[in-house]
Amino acid sequence: MQILLVGAGLSGAVIGRKLAEAGHSCRIIDARSHIGGNCHTERDADTGVMMHVYGPHIFHTDDQEVWNYVNGFAEFLPFQNRVKSTTQGAVYSLPINLLTINQFFGKTMRPDEARDFIAGQADRTIEDPQNFEEQALRFVGRDLYEAFFKGYTEKQWGCAPTELPASILKRLPVRFNYDDNYFFHRFQGMPKDGYTPMIAAIMDHPNITVQLDTPYSADMTATVDHVFWSGPLDGFFGYDLGRLGYRTLDFERFTHDGDYQGCAVMNYGDRDVPWTRITEHKHFSPWEIHDGSVCYREYSRAAGPQDIPYYPIRLVKEKALLADYIARARATEGVTFVGRLGTYRYLDMDVTIREAMDTADAFLNCARRGTAPPAFVTSPD
Incomplete structure (x- = not known):
């Protein structure tokens, strides 16, 4: 045919x-x-x-x-993606893990201690989360939510987290060990x-x-x-x-002599920083050596008729x-x-x-x- x-x-x-x-x-x-x-x-x-x-x-x-x-x-x-986040004047490891928790709260907790501590931070009065914000508060409490989720989500989706479905956070976004590999999958590479x-x-x-x-x-x-x-x-x-709704991305390209941020992906959780993240592309190919570097500042906004659609809003x-x-x-x-x-x-x-x-x-x-x-x-x- x-x-x-x-x-x-x-x-x-x-x-x-x-x-x-x-x-x-x-x-x-x-x-x-x-x-x-x-x-x-x-x-x-x-x-x-x-x-x-x-x-x-x-x-x-x-x-x-x-x-x-x-x-x-x-x-x-x-290749394993090890994301970092700049928020509230410090750099942390993502996904939220035991190092992130100890650093953020100034503690030296073991896994079982951290699990109990986060359970104490969580808002247990929310029994049936109806939106993204309630789901996050139910899982991790207000401090971690506002540092790592709220501002980033507002920038990424262009709306309040209370307008997003709870299903976006399908599971507890916390690891009670020091694993900072962003993905769980068996096979990872480039x-x-x-x-x-x-x-x-x-x-x-x-x-x-x-x-x-x-x-x-x-x-x-x-x-x-x-x-x-x-x-x-x-x-x-x-x-x-x-038209179905999409978010699109704008990339602000810039170059740097040397190593700009030391990792492939740096998120920015603060709402007053207009970009969601900076990607440094040479770190996606760690087997290569380059003196110069190319980075993208990434901005999310509503897609117009002439824009490339990236994320369906649904x-x-x-x-x-x-x-x-x-x-x-x-x-x-x-x-x-x-x-x-x-x-x-x-x-x-x-x-x-x-x-x-x-x-x-x-x-x-x-x-x-x-x-x-x-x-x-x-x-x-």
């Missing part, structure tokens, strides 16, 4: 590869001038630093099959040469053609048997029901509009919606790849049975 994949990021690459290997002819298009979507990496011309152009992407997963998959297209080297060469390798198949600087137009569907859409769900329908108003677009999508033949934008969900890279693999399998199964592929293999609901 003739397949059109809109978007040359992870979803399009992984689905296209699997369908190409099954003998289908796959055309991948992207409106941008590069492949990789927001995972795109490139070397800075002046410093040689490998840049995460659209912000840091750190690969972590417990999915053995996904880990094997990416290692089949790139050499991954060990592709030695960046994500863009890895995605190029995935798309390197004789049944795949890639066209950049090529926006989608509706008349393209007449020339193919099926479309995989990884652009914004509402964008496929011309935003005719209204509050009450957006969920109602989302339900209408989901119904429209399910009534549309010949299109499957995939990825972060196509399903209006925040997805880590490993989940994006897993869902792309499952989507390709579902499509091939439908082709064998002679049935129509679904609009969503993983429901945005």
Whole structure:
């Protein structure tokens, strides 16, 4: 069959590869001038630093099959994300761990002592947290909440934490040991040469053609048997029901001779500091040595029509509009919606790849049975 994949990021690459290997002819298009979507990496011309152009992407997963998959297209080297936070005039380790607690409160507690201490800080009068703030107060108390969560959350989401659902803090955001590895997953690393060469390798198949600087137009569907859409769900329908809400990011790039902050990611928890974090990109490739450094100050704001959408908001108003677009999508033949934008969900890279693999399998199964592929293999609901 003739397949059109809109978007040359992870979803399009992984689905296209699997369908190409099954003998289908796959055309991948992207409106941008590069492949990789927001995972795109490139070397800075002046410093040689490998840049995460659209912000840091750190690969972590417990999915053995996904880990094997990416290692089949790139050499991954060990990398553990160790985030720091500047707040209230001091630097702390994140996630909140035993070192953070002892340093913040000026204590020398052992794990069981710290557990009891935090339990005493927590607001136990909140039995059924109804929002982000209540959830945080219920777990860690006001002091830690205001230092590490409140200001950062207000900057990141552009609203009061009382307007955000409690589910954002799904579990106790505290470790009662000295583990400062940001992620729990078994497999963690970075592709030695960046994500863009890895995605190029995935798309390197004789049944795949890639066209950049090529926006989608509706008349393209007449020339193919099926479309995989990884652009914004509402964008496929011309935003005719209204626009789903997103947060976007602005990056203020600056350079430094030497080492600017000593770590890859430094959060800023104070509300009066306008940026949410500073990323220093050479620390994402610790096996490389560079004299110069490139950093991004990161600012979050509401996404406008011309902005790159990063984080789906998914509050009450957006969920109602989302339900209408989901119904429209399910009534549309010949299109499957995939990825972060196509399903209006925040997805880590490993989940994006897993869902792309499952989507390709579902499509091939439908082709064998002679049935129509679904609009969503993983429901945005």
